[in-house]
Amino acid sequence: MIPADWKVHQLAELSGSIASGRSKVDAEFGQFPVFGSTGVIGYTNTPSHTGESILVARVGANAGLLNSADGRYGVTDNTIAIRLKPGTDHTYCLLQLKRYGLNRLIFGSGQPLITGTQLKSIPIPIPAREEQVKIVTALSEMEDLISSLDQLIAKKRDIQQATMQQLLSGQLRLPGFSGAWDIKPMRALGTTYGGLAGKTKINFGQGEARYIPFMNVMTDTVIDASWLEPVDVAPDEAQNLAKKGDLFFNGSSETPQEVGFCSVLLEEIPNLYLNSFCFGFRFNTAAKVNGLFFAYWFRSKAGRAAMSILAQGATRYNIAKSAFMQLEIPQPLEEEQTAIATVLSDMSAELVALEARRDKARQLKQGMVQELLTGRIRLP
Structure with a gap:
């Protein structure tokens, strides 16, 4: 229902013309833009349109995409130009067309298409x-x-x-703060451990334990507890618990640039484990370090470059834990x-x-x- 003082008009009633363009791009750096289905695609010195138009991509993967143009310009034949009569605001009508959603009009399995005839019957509350x-x-x-x-x-x-x-x-x-930083290999600071082992699909989504998903490690510098998911782990299973202060890394990816993203756990969460596609690193109790500093370092330009160099493979890239443990990290005092x-x-x-x-x-x-x-x- 619309207010009593509004009227619903078909787009054809509001328009002076609804028609495909005929312009061609004839100048690389012409004076006037030429609009295609995705926006300006070139220039011309012979514009076909003057004033405001609503533009609709007529054919192809972008069919139904809306745009607008003003001034002097050309429009190609894969785009429909809607020229409104006086009394209707162009931007208002454009907003109504976006709300309507032109995707519902697309037809054709091989080449998606929208016609001017379809557009003319769209109801517009005015x-x-x-x-x-x-x-x-x-x-x-x-x-x-x-x-x-x-x-x-x-x-x-x-x-x-x-x-x-x-x-x-x-x-x-x-x-x-002043003074030189130390450079220490990771092996001098702690040890690595693996994620969950021996689990199948039926073990996940249930159980009292929780685990850190792969994307939590990839996405966040700090592990987000709201992302943790349930997993069934028996009390007598030999699995590695994840603990506060641990670092986590994805050990493999399809490109070397995406290997070794790091996150740190800053909360004490009981009965918590790591997904099987990542590995953990636990600092020695004697190491005077801040885990968040290391998580930021591994996500910095220097850290990403260092991990990319460690990545080995052809179709899938992996980091060997032995190589990781040799990695030297510059670090100030805690x-x-x-x-x-x-x-x-x-x-x-x-x-x-x-x-x-x-x-x-x-x-x-x-x-x-x-x-x-x-x-x-x-x-x-």
Whole structure:
């Protein structure tokens, strides 16, 4: 149901024309853009269109993709240009078409296709022009917020990466720290152990024990307890427990660049095990180290390069634990390790908070689209 003062029009009633373009790309660096199914695909010196158009990819894998154009430009024959009559806001109509979802119109098994005839019958709820503009403005402001958060997140991530490279290499020292770093092989710091062994599909998804999934190790610098999954492990089984402070690595992958991603467990979680595709590393009790520092180092540019070199294979790459144990790691005293890890952890927490805010804004915008474009919520 739409408000009583809204009207539903077929797109054909709102449009002056709905037709495929006929432009060809005739200049590599022409004065006017030529739009194809995915956007600007070239240029021309003889534009075929002037003013605003809604563009719809007509054929192929991108059929149904929506775009818009304004000014002077060309449109190719695999794209339909919708030219609206005065009285309907182009952006408002574009939003309604996105809400409608043109994928439902696609037909043809060999070559996906949408026709202008199909587009003409699409129902578009239309309020007064003033309300159309208010709706577009509200949604544009929300999109601007999301875009600004995306830009801020990208900037913060770049700063974190630069800070990580400098702090973890000793190029940048935090206040109060000086002196040369030690270089020690991993064998001098602890020992490795394997993940779950002898398990089959029926052992997973049930049981009192939990295990760390492969993707938790690949994705997170710190093991996320919310990702842990159940596994059935008998009390008398000879399996290796995962403990607080342990490091975890994926020991194999299809490319050398994806081998040896590292995560650290910072919580004491009873009856916890590691998936069979990864291996663990436990520091000696006498080792004065900060596990989070090491997890960040192994995810830094230097750490990734070191692990990639260790990867051996042809179709699948593996790291031999013996070679891993020979790997030499530059490291400051434990106090400086902790200070560095704290700085990087705080930066990570800030990024997580910004991403959560961005994701919430996206959800809010999606809800606004549904409510505003159906008139369930009216703007003052």
